[in-house]
Amino acid sequence: MTPPYLLFDVGGTDIKSALSDDAGNLMGIRRVPTRRGTANPAESLVDQLHGLGAELLAETPSVRPEAVGLLVCGIVDEAQGLGVFSANLGWRDAPLREMTSNAFALPVGFGHDVSTAGAAELQFGAGAALGTKVRNAVMLVIGTGIAAALFVDGRPLSAGGYAGELGHSAVPGGFECPCGAHGCLETIGSAGAIAKRYSLASGTPVRGAREVLEAMNAGDPIAARIWNEAIEAVSFSIAQLCASIAPEVVIIGGGLAQAGEALLEPLRRSVRGKLSYHREPLIVPAQLGEDAGLRGAFLKAKEARGAGA
Template structure:
């Protein structure tokens, strides 16, 4: 989209999570101009959530005007099954909506062109363009938090498959035993998510922990029970990653989400366990995500700028943001959201 001379522009980026929303105004170089946070009122139903998204978008649009920047589009990423070509939020267990034409609803409510996307796929795109997978054509991004979800970038393009690609958390693994949120047993997510790790430690030790971070701290102190729970999770993740390496052959596997904060405590044994399972496959590098909890919001911003570039421009040829951004932002995405 052609920018009018003298007018600074930005996009609104919004990452809608199960409990909170992270918003930002991002300029062409993906620098955050301002940030906003909000609660996701998911217990009040999908309409309340859509209203809260609308309010936060309007608030950010007003803030853009206040600081003298024109918002051109908004990128909004959400969890669940998202049909990006149709711009519909097909299903989200967490947020309770079904087959919602979310982009159209938000465009009508805000007056801004809104492009929606899937939170983890957008995070994977951001890691691929701006973060730890930059420079790789084939990358697997795995977010390990309350659940486990993955995003694939193959030959430089996100793999969507109707919104169903990347449900790595529901791969059946040998160590899988407990009941998964999807209703089945044996899923990776029921063994290796941050929630599952905390729950397994609590169940085995009788000592209640707040979360996986506490278990990681116990592993660092060589607590035998914590080490057993951790090792089981690592082996299950390695099994799933080996399956991905065999079928999809990513050059790099980027580990993100809350559990990635464990750093080497997770990645070092995971590299060994993965290596042990590979023979003739291409061996992926295993690295920690660079954008952390900001990946989804940066991904939403990338979608926003792609939408901006797709808008009819007066006489100016489209100039894909992807190339410009990856050149300019490169090592500068230090800008914290």
């Protein structure tokens, strides 16, 4: 297997790690909880990555890694190699690329988890399935919260890590958000919000949005109202993107995307209803699932190896 890459996708709750070959085939995928609550979160993360890397390599002693791909959540400055801020994990302006590179003595390709997963979807997943090179796209990850990655004229839009915070942009009907703002999209349009709002409104606690969808299909009017309000809110945000960056494709990922056409069909209709002369985007499901981040980390690692060679 040459040349091998060590890949890490660091989220607020868990870290996925794997090795890959030069074609991006993943091996030894594992998932462990992200160490939290330590005094120095950046050092603690790099220490944990080093341990995970050692475990992966111990399983395949013949492998000599040539580069690392590292994705982290939060606000990420890819150009500077900085974890600018993570509300979940607690670092501020942490030079994660350099720290990781020192720990492994290898070049490190560094990126934002959602942005890089979006790039992988475009290259290997939903984008590849369209058969044409998509230059303007949005990846919308709808789960507990809502995160987005934006691609404009063939490039990811980063803006120092601050672009794509669609989940924390106000929409009509939105509510008080833990981030401190009012009306954020994820307070009404996320899977987490759908479950929470339904539990409150119906008095029947549910674990997730899937149960709300089932209740709606069984004729529950409260479930239908909350589901439709979520779709209306997400379509509002997509329509604004149509006017601002005009994506050709919107890729929907995250837990809510498992609803498939029950989500996508009314979402397309609702977006269409808000557009006039704008370019209407295709709205398609993500295809890489949970491995999108690791596939993206592979792209970053390959880039870093090329740059270091």
